[in-house]
Amino acid sequence: MGKKNDDIDLPGFPSLDSGGGGDGDTQSKSTGKSKKSGGFQSMGLSFGVIKGITKRGYKIPTPIQRKTIPLILEGRDVVAMAKTGSGKTACFLIPMFEKLKCREPTKGARALILSPTRELAVQTYKFIKELGRFMDLKTILVLGGDSMDSQFSAIHTCPDIIVATPGRFLHLCVEMDLKLNSIEYVVFDEADRLFEMGFGEQLNETLHRLPAARQTVLFSATLPKLLVNFARAGLNDPILLRLDVESKLPDGLMLKFLYCRPDERYTALIVLLKYVIPQDSQTVVFAGTQHHVELICYILTKCGISNTAVYSSLDPTARKINTAKFVNKKVSVLTVTDVAARGIDIPSLDYVVNLHFPGKPKLFVHRVGRCARAGRTGTAYSIFSTDDAAHVLDLHLFLNRQFNINDNKTVGIAPQDLLEEEHLTVTDVKKSHDIAGVLRTSENAYKKYLSSRPVASTESNARIKKIKFYSCKPLDDFLSVNTFLQDPKDSGGEKNEKSKAELASEERKMQEEKHDLLVKMRNFKPSTTIFELNRHQKSVPFTIMKEKRSKHTEVIEKYRNKMEEIDNEEANKQLEADEKEEAEEADADEIESAFNDIVAPKKRKNLEDLYKNKKKKKKVNAKDSENYIPYQSADKHTEDGLAINSFERQAMNAEFSVIDRDSNTDYRPKPGMKKWDRIKKKMVSVQDPRAGKIRTESGAWIPASFKTGRYSDWKEKSKIEEQLQRENGSDDDGFKPLSHDQRYPVGRHARHNAKVAAKKRVGGGDSELRHPEQIVKARMRLEFIKKRNADNAIRKAENRKRSMRKNQRVKQKKGGKK
Template structure:
């Protein structure tokens, strides 16, 4: 394999014209004229245009130091060798200084290296891979075949990526299309026939089109996994494996996310080749401008606590927003000014959210519907989004929130990753997430690009273990109300309760709304059932966090009033009395109060029950002490227990350190390779075998789960699949083979094959793809063949064909161009335009058009042949009609 060419962005030397003129190949590689011996010109441009482009890039590099800007040497976009059109688009976008992830990722990508980038939310990761993508593709290619693919886990993130590519690609003729679920397949078939250069898609829909249309992806040179860990844990393994199998090995592969595990064994299937790791903000994990608060509430008071939070702390006003009032006035205006009418009918191009714009995250779509109806009945203008919502409705709801028509956006985790909402002020976690990295992505929607932001979380007793997991992950102290006068909300986890006297009226308001609205009660009932299902299937907290949560709930530390409500309430006698009442635990039950002696049977039963509970508690503590001892027997027991999520995650670091698996997942350069210095490898970019630190809490939080409630890694899944094959062979000789290969499905109320769980089919019909993996049978529905017949498209152009060789047929059939010229009609003297028609007829006679051409006039005289033909025609008609012929007159 030939060594990769050095990047022009890594050098600050000037452009040597003599080397370019006399054909120095090494110099051409340094300045982007060739790339590993392969001409980058895919659009038919001449060598002169490449030479001019290289001169412009050199001038841009020199100008970064001549203009005296504040950008450091090598740190500006001008020093990266970008073309002039792209630099103008970057300036128009508002980017002046590249962020750290852009400064480190763009040169490596331009140097044709595979990059794994991790940086916190709002750090500019999208532009970090879009800018080199546009620079490498440059112009539209006349040859068929997409050259760049960006895969996103959600539709909203794909739409946002499309917007960034359109803005930064302004001035170029690159064609970009969007392929997401929810849109018309027929429209996407038509889009694929336009020879796009860049495809932005979600994995499921892209694989659907790839299988249906039998796409050839051999022309792809650049693929990006945006929010890579989410892609790999959402059940897209089969889709990604099928897509990667069809890509050429010479492609560039890039992974970007805000939360990536330090050990990248999970991403072995991404096909990385000698990747470079960029891991920024590993210590901070969040923006320093973000302030957080946590409120301990009871399950029955959570809705009232949300109303109190929106009204008392955030201060969102009820009623229509200013933007909504202005839009209503413009719509109702009866002015005849055409300019005002166009302004009122056109959408607002500026994204101006309200001052108190807030996102509320809920666990399920049913809870989103319930909260939206509850807050609407309270007078708030809001939008809501969840996964099963129609795509057009999702876009409309988010656009309304961006434009300031709604102050609140209620959503699930579908909007937790990558969505850039400008000037977002607050984030509320109505349901506390079960993983710390989900919390990081949620709160990362605010406090972006140097702006301030707040996050508020409602904590129930069942959420306290996950709060402790978050504390261990962030490495911040846990502060309770009443501990100190000065509270740092940016660097501490400040927890406390709401003011009981103020919470009561809001709880009563919610109860009154439920009594008045029967539909709201039904929505709450459905939401509770969905939440119960979510609670059963969510990831479990670590054992140490569960143990600490019991101590925390036992000493009632979270019952102190939160410092956000002021210090005057904290010192009152009323709060002390309430604290003593909440900590009071009676020594006797209702069966023992007022009774003395052991003669009463009820007293005797309660005492016996109390003794049994104490004995069980003592034996449990002894068993816990034995389990905490690191004996070899205990180690083997934990390793063999495959049903517990905690033990699996704790053993993950051992699996990740297996040298054989790492050699398969990430290839290392040979020691004797020419030009490779093993001792002087940059540790900042070099991806080592093992992580530098061994923080178990951080590794657990960053780990990638393969979907749903199955928390095993790719290595565990591979081992499990191997064991299942062996079990199937052994079970074939056993009488209980059906029982071993089946499981009980609660939804269908019957036994189903366990293989449906392992391959992700969940009982659906599956087929084997080109890579050997199972994919949904619905991907081969034949809808593309129906579309092709309906639009009379005989075949699609093959990858590599020029656009001139095969022009795609338009959607409404063949496009004929009529060249015949018709003569105008004779002028009618009774029409008003008689003179105009007469002039047109005269011009047609002069130009001899149509019937005025020589030989085209009607001849009134018939010849002998004409008479004979007419007689034969008349005889045929008589024979056909079977009528007697009339005698001809002689």
């Protein structure tokens, strides 16, 4: 298969040819025989894994699953890249279950899954519980923001699988001095997002702590060149697998762009949610910052649209509650920041709305990839203004699509009457005193958002000046909405059906005429100036302008003609091309072959004509397609869209120094040294880069907050270390670890025998000495019982209140009847 234009050249990585979407046979390298492509049964999985897959409802593997799972089962390190919604999570969970098989509490954690966000980690944890319900494996969840004491207790239960975010996991590794020698299987989920969020140091430090004889799997929707070095350092002879890279977006996803003025952004959102998007459908609205999320929620609530919000600084419990509300269809709109652009899978999501346009095309792909997943259909609306027009062009270059403002199926505006109707309500909401602070904060946050957003390419900025967005036509969705709104209630079915079709055509004609009239009014420029309004009065300005106009009439006419030519040039390009094709002139050879005798006057060849011919010949030079080296690479727009750090941003942060700081590790700035801070616009003192940091085993410097001493305090409270010392002292050298059957007996007689054996082993029936795992398990059981009792008490109180309200209603009804 030949190399595509947008493929990334990755030397040293064996690439697996994806063919036509993965429907062909999967070939195994160990046996050399091709397995027939069918269900999961053909992959040689164990009974428990197959049963969990069947109960989950999966029958046929997706193309990425069909290609990836056999390679991971062979023990290969895999770098897999596929579009969103293609089933990447099951690709690394099914081989993990097959590799671990059963629980081994004495060995320690054997699988590690790192996710960039809390939501994605929780979703992976739930998926493990559903898919591995028939596997005897223990999984724990390690998230930032949760209680560290409970995480210490969870790690002491010797789990088999750890699902974690990189920052908190490294914090626990440093705090507890964890030895990760038992890890056999490591997964980096959404690896490019891990680097974008600044987890590069944590990932590299975690890699140094992992054993060399591990299997590493890296999954992502996009794979920029920056991750290649990380993959080479952390993976052993990896194989690269790319499927559906050139499409970038799901097949069932429709993209629509709505242009509006900057002050009508929120009004356009309300018009979309009220008149275009059905009320019973689920919609995710992406905002630029968390301050905008609060403002949007307030505006939607005042407009009567049920909504909720999720953003990074929100309390973790509140984030879970709000997400559950939206998933269970208690509300119809979920307003989020980019924290939800990755990993959240909402099965019934129908629409995505980008209120603030993202700065990178890759972020746009992940935003709109939340809908139209797993073969479903969906629509993504993007509201953009003059600030976002250049980024919209960059997106179309990245997606290799044409951007045509005359195509009102994809690009258009909202009808002016709807905007004016809703604009009054939005302005009334903004003027209320309740959100004065939120409105002011959101305006300042939008300025910061624009300044921190990556700059669009120079090509798009130059091209956007030539596009006249005011000539955009209303979207087709709004035309159909207006037709049904203005449909009269006629009596009679046939007349009503006929009137609907007629009204639809009339509405379209009326909208087109109205649009053309507005465009003409926009283009209208009066021939006279403001000084010539009072023509009857012989004023000094009028006489001066009259004299000036008589002198410069020729210049004014030339300028107007030139502007008209520029305006009509783009519109007439296609017509000129058609005319050239129709009235193509015949060559001299064809004329000579058709006519034997030609009578024509001989033309004299002047020097000027010869010079013009030479110029024309120089311009029409043939380009050798094989040996021609272009100035820009063929996949430039793809690389710019997938890049994590642009060259401009790296150049801004670069500084010239005589000292090589990378090689000289003992470098420390002298006291009193200063440097220029471009943000504060002044000289600031240079701080020691090692101040407030500690050195790890690998030699890297990490913040000192990773080692706070919480673990030692927890050990003193839990008495685990003393219990372990007592047990080791009582058994001396003859201590033997308990087997799985002795620790977890099955049956009433086996449990009784295990208690008797434990009393004999401890000596004299003293039941105070217990294994550390038993202590932690008993403590977690007590915490669970307390929490369950508290939940039951709350539930009983709510039921009591509900029954009291019901009794009051019954009494009121009886009193009314009497």
